[in-house]
Amino acid sequence: MNKLYGLLGHPVGHSMSPLIHNDAFKALDIDATYQAFDVHPSQLKEAVDGIRALGLSGCNVTVPHKVAVMEFLDEVDEEARLIGAVNTIVNENGKLKGYNTDGRGYVESLLEQAQTNLSNKRILLVGAGGAARGVLVALLKEGIAHVSITNRTLEKAKPLLAIANELQTDAALIRLDEAESLLNQFDVIINTTSVGMSPNISDTPLSIHSLKQGVIVSDLIYNPLETLFLQEASQQGAEIANGVAMFVNQAALSFEYWTGIRPDRKKMEQLVLRQLGG
Numbered sequence: 001m002n003k004l005y006g007l008l009g010h011p012v013g014h015s016m017s018p019l020i021h022n023d024a025f026k027a028l029d030i031d032a033t034y035q036a037f038d039v040h041p042s043q044l045k046e047a048v049d050g051i052r053a054l055g056l057s058g059c060n061v062t063v064p065h066k067v068a069v070m071e072f073l074d075e076v077d078e079e080a081r082l083i084g085a086v087n088t089i090v091n092e093n094g095k096l097k098g099y100n101t102d103g104r105g106y107v108e109s110l111l112e113q114a115q116t117n118l119s120n121k122r123i124l125l126v127g128a129g130g131a132a133r134g135v136l137v138a139l140l141k142e143g144i145a146h147v148s149i150t151n152r153t154l155e156k157a158k159p160l161l162a163i164a165n166e167l168q169t170d171a172a173l174i175r176l177d178e179a180e181s182l183l184n185q186f187d188v189i190i191n192t193t194s195v196g197m198s199p200n201i202s203d204t205p206l207s208i209h210s211l212k213q214g215v216i217v218s219d220l221i222y223n224p225l226e227t228l229f230l231q232e233a234s235q236q237g238a239e240i241a242n243g244v245a246m247f248v249n250q251a252a253l254s255f256e257y258w259t260g261i262r263p264d265r266k267k268m269e270q271l272v273l274r275q276l277g278g
């Protein structure tokens, strides 16, 4: 029987998830369809009940539902609970379980790019929203110990310290201006904020003066493919990475939760890049 998977978001018109999941189902000869559903926040509970009632096999969850959806699920996995957000739902015989693959998707792309053990490297995480929490949890679970967090509103970053505490690890909070003046001490700098995203492409989350030799600077944004932040970092000699790999990896990890099969990530990436015109 054809299995049905979905995306719950608002809006969902530009999502590339149906494209890459349907392509992967086809390539693997899996009889399944992935459909995006535009769900108004006031109807999220009904939509989740609909997963059970209609027997959808699984869903992705995107903005603005990643936090709100949690209370309607039967179970939330430990990593998603720590992050405080769910982006993947698996229907296990009528019981809905939530997972979060965003952070792990990012960290897998970082490890692939770095090609070296990151446990002793110094990481600067810019931002304190849901994306930052996902990346932080995945970094700490990977055993990467030296994480500093900076954010426009430092107060809002305090809950991230509580997360580190819960994982019995440490993280440090630093002001944006401090981060800027210490920038050359970091081996990896990650922008998790929306600053620089289209249409506000002339904004950058922090100004780059000097960078450490061999530094990796990455941006979770993939529209544009190269933010001004990445362009400036590249001009200063950094190795850069955009958000495409994270997007692809989170999708691939969701796919694995649903089917137990690892899809072709390179193929997914090619589809995404073609869609983005890259």
Ligand code: ATR
Pocket (backbone or CB within 6 Å): 126, 127, 128, 129, 130, 131, 132, 151, 152, 153, 154, 156, 192, 193, 194, 195, 205
């Ligand atoms: P997400 O869940 O996608 O991470 P979010 O929870 O809205 O989104 O978090 C947005 C992040 O981007 C926050 O770190 C936010 O900083 P504040 O905590 O100070 O609000 C950051 N951000 C958004 N717009 C920004 C801007 N114009 N300048 C600096 N930081 C910004």
